[in-house]
Structures are given as C-alpha cells and as structure tokens.
Amino acid sequence: MRYNQRRLTVVSLETSCDESAVAVMRLNRGKIEILASLVASQVSEHAQWGGVVPEIASRRHLEALPSLVRDALKESGQKIQAIDAVAATVAPGLAGALMVGSVTGRTLAALNKVPFLGVHHLEGHLASVLLARNAPRPPYLVLLVSGGHTELIHVEEHCQFRRLGHSHDDAAGEAFDKVARLLDLPYPGGPAIEKMAEKGDAYRFTLPKGRVSKPNGGFYSYDFSFSGLKTAMLRKVESIKASNEKIPIEDLAASFENVVAEVLVERSLLCARDYGLKNLVMVGGVAANQRLRRMMKSRGEVEGVAVHIAPRAFCTDNAAMIGAAALIRLELGSSASSLELGISPRWRLDEASSLYQSPPPF
Numbered sequence: 001m002r003y004n005q006r007r008l009t010v011v012s013l014e015t016s017c018d019e020s021a022v023a024v025m026r027l028n029r030g031k032i033e034i035l036a037s038l039v040a041s042q043v044s045e046h047a048q049w050g051g052v053v054p055e056i057a058s059r060r061h062l063e064a065l066p067s068l069v070r071d072a073l074k075e076s077g078q079k080i081q082a083i084d085a086v087a088a089t090v091a092p093g094l095a096g097a098l099m100v101g102s103v104t105g106r107t108l109a110a111l112n113k114v115p116f117l118g119v120h121h122l123e124g125h126l127a128s129v130l131l132a133r134n135a136p137r138p139p140y141l142v143l144l145v146s147g148g149h150t151e152l153i154h155v156e157e158h159c160q161f162r163r164l165g166h167s168h169d170d171a172a173g174e175a176f177d178k179v180a181r182l183l184d185l186p187y188p189g190g191p192a193i194e195k196m197a198e199k200g201d202a203y204r205f206t207l208p209k210g211r212v213s214k215p216n217g218g219f220y221s222y223d224f225s226f227s228g229l230k231t232a233m234l235r236k237v238e239s240i241k242a243s244n245e246k247i248p249i250e251d252l253a254a255s256f257e258n259v260v261a262e263v264l265v266e267r268s269l270l271c272a273r274d275y276g277l278k279n280l281v282m283v284g285g286v287a288a289n290q291r292l293r294r295m296m297k298s299r300g301e302v303e304g305v306a307v308h309i310a311p312r313a314f315c316t317d318n319a320a321m322i323g324a325a326a327l328i329r330l331e332l333g334s335s336a337s338s339l340e341l342g343i344s345p346r347w348r349l350d351e352a353s354s355l356y357q358s359p360p361p362f
C-alpha cells in the first residue's frame with residue numbers, strides 16, 4: 001500500500017461556500033507541511049448582494065479552479081504525477097458549490113489513478129489547528145465558530161468526534177453578518193464589526209447572553225442562542241433612530257463583539273472544566289476575531305486550560321485545512337472514498353467516517 005510510505009502529498013480543494021481554494025499538502029514523518037495554499041475569494045462579488053448568492057458561487061468556482069490547481073502545483077514545485085491522493089470538500093455546504101469541487105477532485109484523481117478523499121468541511125476546520133506551531137494532540141475540546149456552525153466538540157482521538165454543545169438558532173458568524181447589515185456595514189460582517197469595534201466602548205450597552213432553557217427548567221450549559229441578541233441589537237438601533245440621535249456604530253459593534261466573545265469563552269471553559277479537558281482548541285472564521293482570541297487565551301490561562309487557536313489565515317475557509325484532514329485520514333489508514341461519493345448540503349460531523357465507506361452514504 002502506498003500509504004505506508006513516510007511521505008504523502010495531496011492536492012486538496014475547498015468550494016463549499018464563497019472561497020475557491022486549492023492547496024498542496026504533505027505529511028512528512030508525522031508532520032503536516034503546507035507546500036502551497038491559494039484562496040480566490042469571491043467576497044467582493046457577493047458583498048454587493050449583502051450575502052452569498054449560491055448560483056454566483058458555483059459559477060466562480062467553476063471558473064477559478066483550473067488556474068488555481070495549476071498555480072498551486074507550480075508554487076509547490078510538485079508535478080501532478082507526484083501526487084498521492086486528491087481531496088475535496090463534499091459536505092456540508094452549498095450544493096452547487098460542493099459539486100464543482102467534488103467533480104474536479106474526482107476527475108483529477110481518476111485521470112492520475114490516485115485515490116480520492118471526500119472531506120467533511122467541519123473536519124477540515126478542526127484540522128486547521130494542526131497548521132499551528134505546537135499543535136496539541138487529542139484529547140481536547142474544540143470550539144468551532146464559523147458562519148454556519150457554533151459547536152463544542154470533544155475530540156477523543158483524531159477523527160472521533162462527540163458534539164457536546166451547539167447553537168439552537170443562528171451560528172455566531174451568522175449573527176456577526178446579520179448585525180453588520182443592521183449597522184449598515186458590509187458583508188462579511190465579522191471583519192467589518194471587528195474594525196468598527198476597535199474604537200468603541202465595549203461596555204456601553206448591556207446585551208443578553210442567550211441561554212437556552214430546558215423544557216423542565218434550568219439551562220443547557222454548553223448550548224448557544226444568538227437570535228435574542230440580534231433582536232436586542234435591532235431594538236437598540238430602532239430606539240436610537242426614533243430619538244433622532246446619531247447611531248453610535250462603534251460602541252454598538254464593540255458591545256456586540258464583546259458579549260459574543262464572553263458567551264463563547266465562558267461556555268467553552270465551563271465545558272472543558274466539567275469534562276476535565278486541559279486543552280481547548282478554537283477554529284472557524286469567527287476564531288479570526290482578535291478580541292475573542294485574546295479573551296480565550298487570557299481566561300484559559302486563569303483557569304489552567306491551554307488554549308490553541310488556528311493561525312488567523314487558516315480560520316476562514318481554505319484548502320490547506322481540507323488537505324490536513326485528508327492526510328490525517330490517510331495516516332490513520334482510512335481507505336479512499338468511492339468515486340461514486342456525491343455531495344450533501346447537510347451531514348453531521350460524527351458521521352464523517354461514513355465518507356470512506358463503500359457503498360458511499362450519498
């Protein structure tokens with residue numbers, strides 16, 4: 001089997017949303033190396049519509065991938081013949097966008113007679129922390145905060161995931177995007193709010209922390225809800241507008257960003273403490289937020305929990321994390337995915353191993 005080699009090189013593709021990305025990744029004596037990682041962002045094109053337009057996303061992936069694959073290989077110094085496997089995100093995400101990456105990946109794999117690995121997008125985000133220096137080894141708790149997900153995941157072993165908490169409504173990134181729109185800030189909302197918040201007073205407005213009630217009393221300690229916070233922001237803006245005062249965008253942005261960070265940090269550390277986990281990992285687009293990064297690190301230190309955060313460049317969608325996840329699967333001895341594997345807009349992370357089964361799950 002090729003996979004007993006000490007060196008493995010994969011080409012990986014990510015097209016689940018609005019970033020077309022290709023990477024060339026290598027596993028070298030147990031270490032993951034980035035040989036090339038390119039991202040062609042479509043953000044400016046979607047920004048004029050205030051959010052991602054699925055049809056436009058698929059078309060742009062289709063146009064961008066051929067040159068991205070060529071350029072990534074060139075940058076990596078590798079010939080396609082030297083590649084051991086091809087990986088592409090197959091779930092979850094926008095159906096049309098996923099199809100473009102999947103078809104391109106399977107075609108590259110078939111033409112070059114190498115295995116194809118369909119990768120779960122969230123498993124990719126989880127692997128992004130392995131691109132940091134001094135990456136931790138499982139077991140650890142992961143806070144995954146992106147545009148589509150806010151989850152606390154116990155990683156017992158590589159590729160063994162147990163969800164301990166989740167959002168009951170909006171994901172944290174989605175809340176950033178919606179609140180940005182409310183404040184007339186551009187899409188994507190996270191970076192726009194972060195920039196405004198720099199000059200704002202984070203304690204000017206008191207905002208709700210969105211606890212999720214249990215049907216028979218009490219709260220789900222590790223779950224999240226951001227819809228009440230979004231409504232509270234709307235009410236504040238409306239009442240300021242009604243009094244004809246200038247909207248204090250900077251203070252509103254800072255207060256919102258601060259309360260989201262507090263909720264994420266408090267519930268993650270509580271969960272880590274309750275489960276006796278000494279390592280906490282943070283990944284996903286929202287993990288790029290500097291206030292959140294600082295708060296998680298400093299409060300973790302107080303609690304005696306080591307906090308590991310994905311490098312900022314690999315928090316938002318990229319193909320390096322997809323390649324890293326594929327390399328881990330290969331190292332653990334997963335067989336390749338079936339070339340008949342399709343795509344799925346929704347698929348649970350704890351079902352990710354089914355992507356390597358035959359017959360495929362979808």
Ligand code: KG4
Nearest residue numbers: 146147148173188189190285286289316317
């Ligand atoms: O992980 P990601 O690129 O895509 C998904 O898988 O969803 O995350 C995108 C989300 C968007 O909602 C965006 O507003 C948010 O991450 N985001 C941020 C920051 N950068 C991106 N949120 C807060 N602060 C940031 N600096």
Ligand code: ZN
Nearest residue numbers: 125146316317
């Ligand atoms: Zn993502």
